[in-house]
Amino acid sequence: MSNVHVNTRVRSEVDTSGNLTFGYSGRLDAATVGTLWRQTAEVLRSAAPKRVSVLADEIAYCDGSGVGLLFWLRLRGRRDGFSVEFKGLREDLAARLEMFDVEAFAAAGQGRRNHFSLPDKVGHYIWGFLEDVGEHLAFVGELFTATVKCLVRPGQLRWKDVFLTAERAGANAVGIVALLGFLFGLIMAFSSAMPLRRFGADVYVADLAAIALVRVIGPFITAVILAGRSGSAYAAELGTMKINDEIDALTTMGLEPVRFLVVPKVLATMLVTPLLTVIANLFGLIGSGIVILSIGFPLVTYISHVKSAVDVDVLLIGVVLKGIVFGGLVAGAGCLRGLQTQTGASAVGISTTRAVVSGIILVVMAEGLFAVLLHFLGI
Amino acid sequence: MSTQAGPIIQVEHVAAGYHETVILEDISFQVAKGEVLVIVGSSGCGKSTLLKHMIGLMAPLKGKVLIDGDDIVAADAEVKHRILRKIGVMFQTGALFGSMTLLENVRLALDEFTDMPHEAADLIALMKLDLVGLNGYGEYMPAELSGGMQKRAAIARAMVLDPQILFLDEPSAGLDPVTSAGLDALIRSLAETLGMTFVIVTHELASIFAVADRVIMLEKEIKTIVATGTPQEMRDCTDNPWVQRFFHRQAESRVTH
Numbered sequence: 001m002s003n004v005h006v007n008t009r010v011r012s013e014v015d016t017s018g019n020l021t022f023g024y025s026g027r028l029d030a031a032t033v034g035t036l037w038r039q040t041a042e043v044l045r046s047a048a049p050k051r052v053s054v055l056a057d058e059i060a061y062c063d064g065s066g067v068g069l070l071f072w073l074r075l076r077g078r079r080d081g082f083s084v085e086f087k088g089l090r091e092d093l094a095a096r097l098e099m100f101d102v103e104a105f106a107a108a109g110q111g112r113r114n115h116f117s118l119p120d121k122v123g124h125y126i127w128g129f130l131e132d133v134g135e136h137l138a139f140v141g142e143l144f145t146a147t148v149k150c151l152v153r154p155g156q157l158r159w160k161d162v163f164l165t166a167e168r169a170g171a172n173a174v175g176i177v178a179l180l181g182f183l184f185g186l187i188m189a190f191s192s193a194m195p196l197r198r199f200g201a202d203v204y205v206a207d208l209a210a211i212a213l214v215r216v217i218g219p220f221i222t223a224v225i226l227a228g229r230s231g232s233a234y235a236a237e238l239g240t241m242k243i244n245d246e247i248d249a250l251t252t253m254g255l256e257p258v259r260f261l262v263v264p265k266v267l268a269t270m271l272v273t274p275l276l277t278v279i280a281n282l283f284g285l286i287g288s289g290i291v292i293l294s295i296g297f298p299l300v301t302y303i304s305h306v307k308s309a310v311d312v313d314v315l316l317i318g319v320v321l322k323g324i325v326f327g328g329l330v331a332g333a334g335c336l337r338g339l340q341t342q343t344g345a346s347a348v349g350i351s352t353t354r355a356v357v358s359g360i361i362l363v364v365m366a367e368g369l370f371a372v373l374l375h376f377l378g379i
Numbered sequence: 380m381s382t383q384a385g386p387i388i389q390v391e392h393v394a395a396g397y398h399e400t401v402i403l404e405d406i407s408f409q410v411a412k413g414e415v416l417v418i419v420g421s422s423g424c425g426k427s428t429l430l431k432h433m434i435g436l437m438a439p440l441k442g443k444v445l446i447d448g449d450d451i452v453a454a455d456a457e458v459k460h461r462i463l464r465k466i467g468v469m470f471q472t473g474a475l476f477g478s479m480t481l482l483e484n485v486r487l488a489l490d491e492f493t494d495m496p497h498e499a500a501d502l503i504a505l506m507k508l509d510l511v512g513l514n515g516y517g518e519y520m521p522a523e524l525s526g527g528m529q530k531r532a533a534i535a536r537a538m539v540l541d542p543q544i545l546f547l548d549e550p551s552a553g554l555d556p557v558t559s560a561g562l563d564a565l566i567r568s569l570a571e572t573l574g575m576t577f578v579i580v581t582h583e584l585a586s587i588f589a590v591a592d593r594v595i596m597l598e599k600e601i602k603t604i605v606a607t608g609t610p611q612e613m614r615d616c617t618d619n620p621w622v623q624r625f626f627h628r629q630a631e632s633r634v635t636h
């Protein structure tokens with residue numbers, strides 16, 4: 001390196017009886033020690049000495065890095081079984097070298113943390129999964145009782161937070177939900193219209209769009225958007241609070257975090273999700289309607305097909321019910337992941353990721369249950 | 380390195396504040412090479428703010444700060460880099476990188492700024508951790524440590540390159556008296572043997588008397604320096620009510636405690 005001082009160097013001398021002498025001169029600091037260290041290590045490797053003497057009287061300046069180099073010689077001496085003797089070491093330098101205990105450092109080298117073997121890891125993983133399921137169930141119970149308490153005595157609920165959350169998760173999401181619903185309607189109708197036309201069945205695009213969109217895709221994309229926008233936000237908010245000990249502060253003040261922080265979010269989300277779902281469906285139908293109009297069918301045909309494909313009253317129940325359940329799942333998963341946040345700067349990031357993943361998985365599972373349920377109920 | 384006994388830090392007529400609120404007005408002082416300067420003052424009077432100005436994290440509303448002759452505010456990227464290599468900082472909250480182990484936190488600067496072999500950087504970082512009493516904690520994550528331990532690790536990180544100037548914001552807060560005294564001894568020995576300069580914010584009276592060459596006292600009401608002197612001068616001062624109250628009250632409460 002260019003900033004190695006001209007007069008900073010190490011001389012070495014070996015004699016036949018295994019005596020090695022190092023002579024350091026100049027400045028031993030962070031900039032120069034790297035080079036000296038390599039040279040010293042090289043000599044040690046090739047000489048394999050019995051005794052090492054270090055001439056230190058020409059050292060002009062020696063900071064912590066330099067002390068590191070001298071101390072390392074001692075450590076090597078202990079490990080490789082040669083004696084190390086310092087000659088002409090200034091008193092203050094000797095004192096700074098004496099601050100470090102060779103035995104303690106030699107012992108610390110081995111005491112690294114143990115790593116787990118494969119069976120250990122599998123065990124840990126399974127145990128972690130079971131614990132996670134347990135925590136989910138406990139959380140659901142806690143959330144349920146807290147919600148019921150709040151509903152029985154609405155004064156306990158933090159209405160301000162409910163409205164704030166409803167605005168953030170609901171009103172602010174209308175645009176994106178409408179846009180995605182519209183695009184999905186457009187894409188679905190378009191990509192099914194082409195194959196169906198080959199069989200002359202393109203009028204049934206309306207039925208297909210109505211059933212698939214209104215029943216499955218509308219609620220689903222709403223839930224996914226919600227998980228990405230709001231579930232992650234809940235996890236980040238609660239996670240940051242957890243890291244800053246705010247959750248503990250609440251608990252010690254006698255306020256249950258679930259009632260105080262989680263219930264308003266979950267209730268607000270359950271409230272707005274059905275509305276968002278209706279918007280997604282509406283715009284989805286508009287999207288597919290445009291495709292159908294553009295392939296030459298009149299609006300009346302489209303509307304009558306949609307009407308006959310979905311039974312509006314029952315459908316509303318389906319959509320609203322689904323919306324409430326999906327909203328609860330996404331918000332609950334977000335809050336739970338937030339409360340589970342570990343410590344450290346990356347922990348919040350991990351929690352938000354987990355919130356989105358759990359939210360979507362739960363929604364898909366619920367979607368499956370709904371499909372079966374609605375089928376047997378004949379809806 | 381190049382300058383002789385002249386001041387290594389010059390603070391000239393600095394005014395500081397956040398947005399419209401002015402916290403400090405017309406602060407001027409100098410720190411000599413190898414000096415240990417302690418800044419005291421009531422909580423919220425702007426000690427941390429002053430420190431942030433001295434290390435160039437905040438630009439003063441008025442005035443300037445010179446580090447080893449270089450204006451840290453007007454510095455271009457190259458000069459700034461040169462200045463930053465000369466200083467080490469420990470923030471009031473420690474500010475360890477949470478995603479790295481202690482050892483990685485401490486050796487980061489060695490890896491980035493020197494050509495040391497891996498083994499050398501490891502050992503030097505471990506020695507710094509040993510100096511602050513954290514031998515054997517190299518593999519821990521910051522979140523797994525107590526507040527005081529994080530603080531000590533942050534000190535180790537700040538001094539890993541043996542900078543010429545070390546800024547420490549409340550190094551002994553949260554430490555037990557024994558560790559704290561050990562830290563004071565370390566600061567003194569680094570200042571005396573290596574000529575390292577220290578700017579330390581602390582409230583610990585014992586610590587002030589153990590390390591300080593000179594004390595500067597800030598006062599919230601008049602937003603500037605009310606007194607400066609050796610710890611003894613400050614303690615014996617009779618004509619300045621703020622200084623008297625600060626050094627006295629603390630002394631009294633320590634006695635009655």
Ligand SMILES: Nc1ncnc2c1ncn2[C@@H]1O[C@H](COP(=O)(O)OP(=O)(O)OP(=O)(O)O)[C@@H](O)[C@H]1O
Pocket residue numbers: 397402420421422423424425426427428429471
């Ligand atoms: N980011 C900020 N924005 C606005 N004002 C701030 C900010 N940080 C600090 N302040 C204000 O500046 C003043 C000085 O704060 P500073 O942190 O410098 O105090 P301090 O002397 O270090 O106190 P302590 O001893 O408690 O650490 C305080 O009144 C505080 O309200």
Ligand SMILES: [Mg+2]
Pocket residue numbers: 426427428471548
């Ligand atoms: Mg402060």
